Amino acid sequence: MFCVISDELSVCCLCWTHPNLMENQNNVTEFVFMSLWGNKQTELLLLFLFLLCYLTVLMGNCVVLLTITCSHLLQQPMYYFLCHLSLMDLFYTSSVVPRLIRDLTAARKKISYNNCMTQLFTGHLMAGVEILILVSMAFDRYVAIVKPLHYMVVMNRQRCTMLVIMAWVVGFGHSIALLLVMLSLPFCGPNQIDHYLCDVKPLLKLVCSDIHLVNILMIANSGVVVIVVFLVLVISYIIILYSLKTHSSVGRRKALSTCSSHIMVVVLFFVPCIYIYVLPAGNENKDKEISLFYTVIAPMLNPLIYTLRNEEMKIAMRKVWFKITHLELKQIR
Numbered sequence: 001m002f003c004v005i006s007d008e009l010s011v012c013c014l015c016w017t018h019p020n021l022m023e024n025q026n027n028v029t030e031f032v033f034m035s036l037w038g039n040k041q042t043e044l045l046l047l048f049l050f051l052l053c054y055l056t057v058l059m060g061n062c063v064v065l066l067t068i069t070c071s072h073l074l075q076q077p078m079y080y081f082l083c084h085l086s087l088m089d090l091f092y093t094s095s096v097v098p099r100l101i102r103d104l105t106a107a108r109k110k111i112s113y114n115n116c117m118t119q120l121f122t123g124h125l126m127a128g129v130e131i132l133i134l135v136s137m138a139f140d141r142y143v144a145i146v147k148p149l150h151y152m153v154v155m156n157r158q159r160c161t162m163l164v165i166m167a168w169v170v171g172f173g174h175s176i177a178l179l180l181v182m183l184s185l186p187f188c189g190p191n192q193i194d195h196y197l198c199d200v201k202p203l204l205k206l207v208c209s210d211i212h213l214v215n216i217l218m219i220a221n222s223g224v225v226v227i228v229v230f231l232v233l234v235i236s237y238i239i240i241l242y243s244l245k246t247h248s249s250v251g252r253r254k255a256l257s258t259c260s261s262h263i264m265v266v267v268l269f270f271v272p273c274i275y276i277y278v279l280p281a282g283n284e285n286k287d288k289e290i291s292l293f294y295t296v297i298a299p300m301l302n303p304l305i306y307t308l309r310n311e312e313m314k315i316a317m318r319k320v321w322f323k324i325t326h327l328e329l330k331q332i333r
Contacts, residue, residue, distance in 0.1 A: 028187035031116050033109035034194050047104040053300050054097045060303030061086040071316040077155040081137045082306060084164055089299035092126035095119060096295045100196045116198035121179045128171030131229055134266055136163040138236045145255050146243045177221060195288050223278035230270040237263055261309045268298040
């Protein structure tokens, strides 16, 4: 038996009598997140900032959910999708940020192999569903603006529900494919992840076999899909904006207000994803910093974008708040 010892004091043993042993070997039971952002003082400052961001995500998305579900807005397809988008933001952020906050206070930032794979699966499931809900929202705006006479027929509740179910099915297929590939790869030595979450690229850097083919598969699974969906969204919004020429000035302002909110959300989410998932693993880049945009910043800003720039949402929020305070006053009396 010939042994190769890495700089991280990890040992990968190649057995001459079993040349395929390397492909099935997995000696890693846990992964360790490296020092996230330099010194301890910086991490304590980031702890406070991420805690504040997470509380903002919880409060903002809960307000959106409460406003939509307790008002007539739930009957409208756009707000029906927005309700699901807020749920995905809540679930996705909750699968990443609480552990990040905990790790910022821990001396040894470790995660078990099983929990790491669970985080990988959950993160990609929620992100996949969110991407397809954004596509559904763009389709809704396309029909509403380009084909207004057919809107009520095309965007009925049954079709909206089917689009949400399809988003979950496709998201599950995407995430389970990634998970199965990662479970088949050998982790036989280094277990330090230069990241704050378990994701495809930082994990591929720890695989003790040739990952050239796997890199291609991962880029095809995530990178190409993200680029294609982003281009479809961009083209659809170009068509929408072009068709606004035939609308009245009032209708144009209302449509632009809604579409600009959607475009801001799409850019915040997709541009960092394209950067992360198109470049192959092993490149020296800013994955850790860039991924904060779609794990923390975008879920935090989405509720603000959809409420501050949407007069209908602001009116509904005031009505719901009035109902809640009115009921509380009645109970006190």
